[in-house]
Amino acid sequence: MVDILHRIGVRTSSPQQVYEALTTVDGLAGWWTDDTRGRGEVGGVLEFRFPPGGFDMEVVEARPSERVAWRVVDGPEEWLGTTIDWELRQDDDYTIVLFRHAGWREPVEFMSHCSTKWGTFLLSLKALVETGEGSPSPRDVQISDWH
């Protein structure tokens, strides 16, 4: 089992805005993909769609300002059954976001792509909270022939 890990710090006075950006359809649409639907509460399913396809995530944990966790219930075969979790904490002027996409069966090339792409979306989340404007799909950063 191998994981994708990332860490960013969002300049803001409390984790509340980051938490909302991870648990509301409007927030998620502001940094990941315009085409986000569903429910961000525990037990809800969030549907994220991109030009080439999408992911359905079951929300398995949502502790305000502390932790959000999803399980992938539909999407590319490599993602099925993997989990994505977000740990939040406040360090002075920054909300620290620890991201983990865990449970990949093999370190396939698609995983390397997703690792880089997650990094760009985390910076989109940071920009959304700090400036009010992220870069969600379809205006996301293009990193390769795989977009």
Added chain:
Amino acid sequence: MVDILHRIGVRTSSPQQVYEALTTVDGLAGWWTDDTRGRGEVGGVLEFRFPPGGFDMEVVEARPSERVAWRVVDGPEEWLGTTIDWELRQDDDYTIVLFRHAGWREPVEFMSHCSTKWGTFLLSLKALVETGEGSPSPRDVQISDWH
């Protein structure tokens, strides 16, 4: 043992420019840090310096347009003995870069930070080759309180 993985595609007609950006002091200074010294040939040591510190890498492999590998011989304790390798191949109009920073002993928070930071530097490498201008330190993308 856990690894940091990334994948980018650089829009260019051959891997030659990416290879040069990984094996020459001028190339490396164009996307990672202005303050780069040393020798990029096998057996050489490359010295990368940043405001908070730096890394010394021994070049262990340099196969033109195919593969570059470094071993960390000086730097933060977590990096010592880890390896960084770059696989290159041409897919149509893109040089695909598969990056791996391997041999981390534990998935510490600093590893998560380095994962995100490596992603931004890979995009700096892509920009350097595609546009002639990267974002090396000290003009690098700031991702958190850890810079």
